[in-house]
Amino acid sequence: MTEYDYDELGLVAGLEIHQQLDTATKLFCNCPTELRDPEESTRRFTRYLHPTRSELGEIDEAALEESRVDREFEYLAYDTTCLVEEDDEPPHRLDDEALETALEIAQLMDMQPIDQAHVMRKIVVDGSNTSGFQRSTLIAVDGEIETGEGAVGIEDLMLEEESAQRVEETDDGVVYSLDRLGIPLVEIGTSPDISTPEQAREAAERIGMLLRSTGRVKRGLGTIRQDVNVSIAEGARVEIKGVQSLDDIDDIVRTEVGRQAELVEIAAELGARDASVGDTVDVTEVFEDTDSGVIRGALDAGGSVTAVPLYGFDGLVGREIAPDRRLGTEFSDHAKRHGAGGIFHTDELPAYGVTEAEVAALREAVGAGSEDAVAIVAAATEVAESAIEAVAERAESALEGVPEETRGANDDGTTRYLRPLPGAARMYPETDVPPVEPDPSAVPEPELLTEKVDRYQAEYDLDAGLAEQVAYGEYMPLFESVVDGVSASDASGGSSDSSDGVDPTLAATTLESTLTELRRDDVPVANLADDHLEESLRLVDDGEIPKEAVGDLLSALADEPSLTAEEAVEREDLGGVSEDEVREAILEVVERNEKQVEEEGMQAFSGLMGECMGALRGKADGDLVSRLLREEIQKRA
């Protein structure tokens, strides 16, 4: 990939990070924040949404656009959702735990909390919220985080409700699942202070670390989403939605800078050529006898071919502006949004079954010369007409340079056109929820993950690698609570009296190494609840089962999560063998090998150790076996 001089290009980037919180209940009701399988749904119902005027008397254009089609929304409800998610009961008060977590995050970013936070309704009529709006509250403003390339401002932090999960599209509309609706979410927006792709990634990583330091954010796929805003001096603000992985952020920024720089160059070239976009034309006749599969298919279905002459565009429509994406790809994105499958353009023709003669006839039909390009759409007549208009419109903006827009992140680090930038003024107050006055003094400042890594080494004697794994890992809150001897279900904090706590090395290796191994062996580790892990660790720590058995125990629990750890120990027969039983088994082994013991003395130890462990089938603690075996050998030596 070309490296650009970002300073010279005037790169300005900002981030918007959405992170689900791991609270006990949802933001506006007392349902658990648990995701479900659509097949577990116990009820379903259907609704329509009707757009309303916002508080200041305006209708949001995006909202209107979405509502033009009369779509039916079907919702799946569960035994973990209630009337609030169904919009059949007013929201309860803003969840305290979520507010506290949001304030904790605000504090970590040096933000100023709002004196009186007002819950707002953000109109969303795509059905993803049963109410037709998303509830969102500005909690804090004006913070800052550090990066190696300077400070990045944090403009705002919002506490909002997660939307319902889209399950499928049907002929009539969309099916949504209510399990996710109402899970608390923080949205963090940075100032446009980011000036290199690396800084964008570093800022995102820093924010992610701060979020996880609270120990109260959800983990796993889809629980964090990153949007990136990018512009260069001569370009335009482009909002890129849905960057799934932190690792992609620098690539996304780099690619977007490239795209904007190329579009600027193309605009300059078009200007020099005095290029223009002509009127759209129906060119169905040109392709009457075509052998092109795509076009033939559209025409046989009664459709049309429409075209737009792009004067002075020759060679530029096919010009690459991002890896494997051309200006023509942008045109195509717009055509797709209007229902077409895509476009063909003369920079790539003849191809796809379109002959040279047809290209010549096409150019002739629209009055395009050799220095010009032509784009065509083949589809149902109505689609072909609106799609080619959209292409013409996009081509017009290519004359200007970079259009402002919302784009979606692709898996390969490129982006695609989604929709115009959303307008403002689509929020009005949520009158069902009274404003809250956050009290930042009541919020403890959490220890940063970086600080945890140091402490785990100093206090718990973990090596640096394991300390980092635990601190940054999913099980950090559980680790801390079991090591501190506080039940995970109790509030965090707790006593520093570690006498009740589980051995830190045992906890760390089990939660990181053992679980990783199990995962590698395809054990459904995700089924393990915190209770399972905590109980299992305690059983080992109390000597009820040998630590060698913890893998088998967790594996059994993962396969059957309805069991308690003790039940699983019983069922799998992992349970402690008493010291007497162990001694008995060892005696048997020693007596059987009496001769060897007498001859070799302690030299026989390692051979017999294996035999003893085998005889006890891993049910006894290795240290105990070793101690008793040594004793028995010594007696005879």
Place this chain on the structure above:
Amino acid sequence: MNPGDRVRVERAGHTYEGVLLPSSTDEHLVVKLEGGYNVGIDREHADAEVIEEDVYDVVEETSTGRDLSDHDVAGAQDDDGESEIEFDDELPTISLISTGGTIASTVDYRTGAVTAQFDAEDVLRAVPDLAGRANYRGRVVANILSENMTPEVWQELAEAVVEEVEAGADGVVVMHGTDTMQFTASALAFMLETPVPIVFTGSQRSADRPSSDNVMNAVCAVEAAKSDCAEVLVCMHASESDDRCALHRGTRVRKNHTSRRDAFETVGAEPLGEVDYDTGEVSFRRAHERRGETDLAIEPALESDVELVKFTPGMDPAFLDVVEGKSGLILEGTGLGHVHTDLVPRLEELIDDGTTVVMTSQCLEGRVCDRVYDTGRDLLDAGVLEAGDTLPGTAKVKLMWALANAADVEEAMATSLAGELQRRSVPWE
């Protein structure tokens, strides 16, 4: 500095800029920021200045809740503010009468709550789906929350309905807050003889949300008002889905849930009918009064001096002193229709004193029967009347009407006047 001004507020080193909104407390300045969020800023620690006065007309909105001159938004009006809706001879004429309530409500900045402010034309604007189903007449009888409803407004409403029918309405839709809709519907059922449907509707979820039930309820109510059923009906969601509305007899319906769309239920029977939202088809389960069979008549007189008292264990007998001298008393007794034995003599005194005392049951489902147990027999001996399976709230309205209009109140209370008293106990029908 006034609401509507663009302001800049300094607070602890941060600058907030936006439009000042009316605040609900003295301690906070509420500012709408550029991004649309409202924030409350501590007045005491804030340094505020006006950048531009009166950039937005929220003062007007404070009093009316919304700028009602802004007519062109929903498309029902042209630029002159004239209605674009033309009279269509092919369509029936439906009168829309507004009394206030959630179906026509929006935000009140001062209380932060939802209040009623639309007239009937606003409803047409708010519910464009009504267009093409009928010709509409609109009028406002009241603009009150339904908890503030009074018997006087019932009477005004009944008179208004009569005028509308006389003026040619083929059906009447009354938009009403849901809290006391069942009382008003009952009142009209007793006061009016009607040749056309009178259909009450409202919404449980406020009209200012895209998910409001007002659109489907209003559309189905209009379809019901065009139907053949010349009775007072309540038309509200039949389930939590936007698929069909139930039609309830005004005297048998009850709001049985605080917030659900399908809060309204017919007690002691299945709903009388149903409207399919998709097709607009209206169907009925049982026989009903038919369009045009009755001449329009009104007997609006009410004896307002009637109370409804719910008996519960531990009730202070002195409670009954409050109703001394009243014309009527509806008791909401326990079970088959009982009160504490010690209250029976006091009730006898009230009755001897001229108060009509009528027993209903707080079970709601089922029929009062005071012949089964001793307490009941004592109550009957004391002169207490039985309301059969009439709902307590309906019984109150009925007694108010009967005391003012019936020659024989005892006989009236034992007779079904408007479907309130079911002859047979067949709740599954």
